[in-house]
Amino acid sequence: MLSSPLVLTLPPSIQLSDDQFFELCQINHDLRLERNLKTGEIWIMTPAGGETGNRNFSLIVQLGSWVKQDKTGIGFDSSTGFRIRGATKDPMSPDAAWVRLERWNALTPEQQQKFPPICPDFVVELRSPSDTLKSLQKKMEEWVRLGIQLGWLIDRSGRQVYIYRQDGSQDCLQNPETLSGEMVLPGFVLDMSEIW
Template sequence: MATAPTKLITVDEFEQMSFEGPCDLVDGEIVEQPMPGGIHGGVCVNIAFLLKLWVRDAAEEFWIGSNDVYILIETDPDRVRGADVMAIRKSRIEGGRLPLGTLRVPPDLCVEVTSPTDRWTGIHEKVAEYIRIGVKEVWVADVSERQVHVYRENRAPFILTIGDELRSDEVLPGFTCPVEEIFAGV
């Protein structure tokens, strides 16, 4: 006996649902993510805090979002990802405000922070998706190695370690911070 095909969920339906924990919408299906843990949250807070400090003096206004901003990757079937941290110029968003639902404009920056259950194949898939939709820069904060992997559109990725300075002059003009500040206190 044949089984009925799974009904694919749209981004609009996804926005109306509530979930017990983090999840993504991948090709119309909900993919639950394990809870990432305290160190992950601490690094996300550090990065969002450093970006918010920078925004106060930035020449252009940006929105900084952490953990709860869903980003539309593609439609039909729909794919939505939740970046751990993101930054987007306010001028690129209709009305200059973040939407209540899914962000349908690619951010300028997406940040992923590794969790104990993450696999690099999955991380690289998300990085490739972000770059493909027009995200200019992606950082992956590797908690276990205390490194930041930097991916930029049409450039070779590189890795920064403790003692290095993270700069993002093209995407976040004037932003700079020591890598150790990303992992401070965790």
């Protein structure tokens, strides 16, 4: 089993600006870094194991195929960090995300190049062996608070999918064969046989 994130605590006298943190992430591009804005801690996230990475790849391929055909938005993989006002972590990084094209095009080229200051319309979190279900549920609740329209938390070990919506409604599906993108991603259906 993979370990929990390594936590680097900075003294209060060291305050990294947004640009400095972005530069730190670029210099250490092999690491996935997140910053807790309340405590000033920097979390060094462990990479995914082979099985989780493979399932996440299958998820990205399916979402990417739909994005390419639909053309109403753009997709992102787990290496993308979103800088969202009001978030407790900076940046927030889902395993997969999608943003409506008109919202993405409203950003400046510099904003698109760095950590985009936008909350995705759709996010997916795929639970890995090092994740606790409770921590990911809290993360999904934060995504809803920050403005996602639809979110999926896929728990492979329990063969459950937790669905989160902007209106606060939630569902828990037991071993579904497919997932629907509902009105947010019309026509997108995720084949869960490639994820389980």
